[in-house]
Structures are given as structure tokens and as C-alpha cells.
């Protein structure tokens with residue numbers, strides 16, 4: 001397939017790309033409802049080491065929702081040059097993450113192999129998107145969000161529908177610092193709330209705060 005010498009040149013340039021491995025399956029909530037939105041990625045490990053996080057996507061077909069991840073692979077020849085762009089054959093899927101949380105798979109995917117397609121159906125948590133800081137939920141940040149944090153903390157008001165969103169500084173806890181950082185962002189030019197920021201997105205550092213309902217998931 002290559003002219004003589006080509007392989008040697010490629011060896012010098014680095015590892016050779018191989019056909020992607022494809023991981024897919026249905027993805028539903030614990031109640032069996034299809035999960036139709038969210039950010040998806042696959043964590044690939046070699047032994048104890050994280051090799052890469054391959055982005056995936058959700059796709060609606062045949063009346064349900066599917067996750068699909070194409071994992072880039074390359075040879076494991078250990079040549080000098082560019083590497084780390086792909087996984088090696090034999091690397092293992094550690095987890096499929098939906099909005100930063102592991103999807104519960106019915107069975108483990110087999111070790112990665114070039115061009116291989118593997119299916120394992122999973123269940124996940126749909127309520128993974130939030131609007132950081134939107135403690136008084138309306139998909140916008142204003143002083144009512146800071147007031148909602150304070151009244152939740154000090155006035156014994158009912159739990160906000162998405163407590164995780166009240167964690168305005170992403171520390172994993174809701175305290176007065178969140179109200180202060182919110183006011184600083186709104187009125188003093190302070191830094192914007194950390195990811196997913198003042199917009200809907202996945203919380204890549206999920207906490208135990210909980211988010212019963214987020215307008216982002218509506």
C-alpha cells in the first residue's frame with residue numbers, strides 16, 4: 001500500500017493513525033426516558049493512566065436516543081514524533097461521561113481495536129445541565145440571584161430548584177462567598193462564574209448539592 005521507504009518516513013514522523021473505534025448504545029434515564037441532550041465524552045485509560053477524553057454526541061434514531069463516540073486510534077510503535085493524538089489498540093474505556101457524570105453501562109466495552117464497533121446500552125442522569133449562579137431561575141443573572149442565595153442561607157427559604165446553580169463560585173458548597181462573588185461579577189467587574197459560567201452547560205465538577213430542576217433541561 002505504501003511505496004518502499006514510506007513506512008520508514010512515517011515512523012520518523014510519529015505514530016500512524018488507525019481507523020477509529022466506535023462505541024455506541026442507547027441512553028435513557030432510570031425511568032426509561034431517552035436522554036436527548038447533554039455533553040458526552042469517553043475517558044480512555046491505559047493501565048492507570050488517562051490517555052484521552054474523546055468527545056461523543058447524542059443522536060435520536062429508531063424512537064430512542066443513542067450515544068456515539070468515535071475514539072481516534074494510532075499505532076503503538078513508540079516512534080519519536082507526534083503522539084498522544086490517539087489511543088492504542090487494547091486501551092480500555094473507563095467511563096462514558098454525560099455532563100460529567102458516568103453513564104451506567106449494561107456491560108463493559110471490550111478493549112479498543114481499530115475499526116471495531118461495540119455496543120453497550122446505558123442509563124444516565126438527564127438533569128446534568130445548569131446555569132451557574134442562576135439561583136433564582138430565569139436563565140439570567142441579576143441581583144435576585146444573589147438575594148436568593150442569601151435567603152436560602154439565612155432566611156430559611158425553601159430549597160432552590162437547582163441548588164448546584166446557587167454555587168456561584170463552583171466551590172462545591174453554597175455559602176456567603178457565592179452571593180459576594182455574584183455581586184462582584186454583576187456590579188464590580190469581577191470574574192464570571194466558573195464553568196459552565198453564566199450560561200447553560202454541563203458542570204464538569206459535579207457536587208453533591210443536587211439539582212432537582214434546571215431550566216436548562218426543560
Ligand SMILES: [Ca+2]
Nearest residue numbers: 134136138140
Ligand atoms: Ca436568575
Ligand SMILES: [Ca+2]
Nearest residue numbers: 167169171173
Ligand atoms: Ca460556592
